[in-house]
Amino acid sequence: QVTLRESGPALVKPTQTLTLTCTFSGFSLNINGMCVSWVRQAPGKAPEWLARIDWDDDRHYSTSLKARLTISKDTPKNQVVLTMTNMDPVDTGTYYCARTRRGAVAGGLIDHWGQGTLVTVSS
Amino acid sequence: DIQMTQSPSSLSASVGDRVTLTCRASQSITTYLNWYQQKAGKAPKLLIYATSLLQSGVPSRFSGSGSGTDFTLTISNLQPEDFATYYCQQTYSLPDTFGQGTKLDIK
Numbered sequence: 242q243v244t245l246r247e248s249g250p251a252l253v254k255p256t257q258t259l260t261l262t263c264t265f266s267g268f269s270l271n272i273n274g275m276c277v278s279w280v281r282q283a284p285g286k287a288p289e290w291l292a293r294i295d296w297d298d299d300r301h302y303s304t305s306l307k308a309r310l311t312i313s314k315d316t317p318k319n320q321v322v323l324t325m326t327n328m329d330p331v332d333t334g335t336y337y338c339a340r341t342r343r344g345a346v347a348g349g350l351i352d353h354w355g356q357g358t359l360v361t362v363s364s
Numbered sequence: 365d366i367q368m369t370q371s372p373s374s375l376s377a378s379v380g381d382r383v384t385l386t387c388r389a390s391q392s393i394t395t396y397l398n399w400y401q402q403k404a405g406k407a408p409k410l411l412i413y414a415t416s417l418l419q420s421g422v423p424s425r426f427s428g429s430g431s432g433t434d435f436t437l438t439i440s441n442l443q444p445e446d447f448a449t450y451y452c453q454q455t456y457s458l459p460d461t462f463g464q465g466t467k468l469d470i471k
Contacts, residue, residue, distance in 0.1 A: 301459065
């Protein structure tokens with residue numbers, strides 16, 4: 242059974258750095274084609290893809306947020322960490338981590354999601 | 365980045381109806397198109413991937429079609445649990461991008 246769980250602060254101040262941890266089970270990031278993505282969703286808005294880290298340590302980022310994001314993994318611990326610098330109130334939303342499988346048919350397919358963690362940016 | 369545009373933004377229908385949701389890409393994405401369903405307070409759920417492949421456990425009343433830039437999600441015989449927001453997502457070219465969603469509610 243695949244599960245993912247996001248953890249991190251619920252409240253951050255403007256200009257601070259957000260660090261979120263995704264702890265997962267039921268799959269491993271040392272398997273060819275396996276990846277973990279981060280997606281966020283502002284209240285009432287569509288999901289926004291942020292970043293992805295692949296089994297081979299390849300890393301991919303949102304074009305508009307690339308300068309502020311860093312994704313990393315700890316394969317033995319089954320964890321992926323996302324950091325986002327210089328947080329702003331517009332970054333308020335629910336942050337999800339998700340299992341992603343790379344394949345010929347569907348690219349980077351997100352097939353399992355965590356429950357999400359709400360992050361509010363406010364002074 | 366590839367832009368994804370969904371229409372309509374909202375749709376009212378009745379139980380038992382057949383509805384079609386549309387998603388258009390700003391450039392060809394061949395068949396790298398996925399559909400997700402999201403209910404209030406929950407994470408999105410994968411319904412269809414690679415345009416027309418049904419995710420395991422998803423009822424067969426959901427179907428998808430299209431290629432290139434134009435795609436559809438059809439729900440036949442709407443059930444009460446189908447009223448939700450639906451998002452398309454392209455995975456042809458990074459960064460992956462989502463449409464703005466279609467909210468399906470009960471008439």
